[in-house]
Amino acid sequence: MKRKKKKLFKFRTVFLLIITIYLLSLCFKKYILIYDLKNQIAEEEEKIDAVTNDIEDLKGKIEKGNSLEFVESIARDELKMVKPGEYIYIEEKKKDKKDEE
Template identity: 35%
Template structure:
């Protein structure tokens, strides 16, 4: 009887070699695919974090620019620019230039 059990085991492996090889290849393929997808997922999460940081930076820049626009519309700012950059003066105002 011991010989019959060995034959059955051996014959089972021989009969199902193709099936076993297919199952092993399928497991390997699924494992490789899962690892690749996990790596892509990590890369995408990293990129998402970078984009969120960039968006926050751009929102801050936008609010700063809007603040500058509001300030540039004030009369004090316009007068300051006219005096400093355009060298304009008020009527009856005397400018003294000190040279070293």
């Protein structure tokens, strides 16, 4: 009778130990999964912030591009346009002494 109780006690102990180890391994795997997912969420939130900042910058550029002052500065500087009655003076480059000889 004592042998049966000892065997039963050993069996229960081993069984509970195996179950405990299995459950702890499941918890550890879930913890690792949760940790990885939190890191991914943080990375995606950083990307969202960067895109949001880009959108705000582009909105500012659009508003600036719609202003008459900006359009006029582009027309004058890049396209060399002038207002009626204005003249553009272009200086001639001086020739080097080597070119004259």
